[in-house]
Every structure is written in structure tokens, then in C-alpha cells.
Amino acid sequence: MNDLICKFAVREGKRFGETIDVYNGHIIVKVSSDFIGIPLERVEKIADDEVHFQDFNESEAKQIGLAWIEEKSKPVSIEELKSYGFGEE
Numbered sequence: 001m002n003d004l005i006c007k008f009a010v011r012e013g014k015r016f017g018e019t020i021d022v023y024n025g026h027i028i029v030k031v032s033s034d035f036i037g038i039p040l041e042r043v044e045k046i047a048d049d050e051v052h053f054q055d056f057n058e059s060e061a062k063q064i065g066l067a068w069i070e071e072k073s074k075p076v077s078i079e080e081l082k083s084y085g086f087g088e089e
Helices: 058-072 078-083
Strands: 008-011 014-023 026-031 034-039 043-047 050-053
Touching: 008 026, 014 034, 014 058, 026 058, 034 058
Parallel strands: 008 050
Antiparallel strands: 008 014, 014 026, 026 034, 043 050
8 A cells, every 4th residue: 555655646647636645445635735535446557656546526535535634633642642652751
């Protein structure tokens, strides 16, 4: 899956964003200041620094992007921070 990250997202021959994560069977793409989630099965090909997508449902992609933001922006507890080596010793 790492070969899908940090590449330009392309649809119909035009770059429209950058792939940044894989989440629940979707590739998260940053498009300007927004995030969308495109199903992995919509990947047409991977070439050099680009991931080419077949057509996808934009409304669903936006909803997946919002779910990704919500999950990734949850606050981290003090216990979680300590488990990663942050905080008082």
C-alpha cells in the first residue's frame, strides 16, 4: 500500500490532488484544502509519481474524507502520549 502514498492523483489525464493515506479500503487524496476518499478498486494504474483513478462517486468520496478527518483529529490522551514516550518521566 505504501506505493500508493505521496503521489499525484490523476483522473482523465489531469492531476487533481495528492495521495496521503490509505483508510478503510480507500485512498485519501488531498485536493486543495479538502480531503476525499476514493475506493481502492477505482485505481486504474500506478505510474512513476502518479496514481490514476477511474471515475468515482464524488459525493461518497467527500463523505469518506470527512470521516477520515474526524477519526484522525481525535484528541490524544495523556496515557497515549506517555506510551509514545512523551510527557513526564
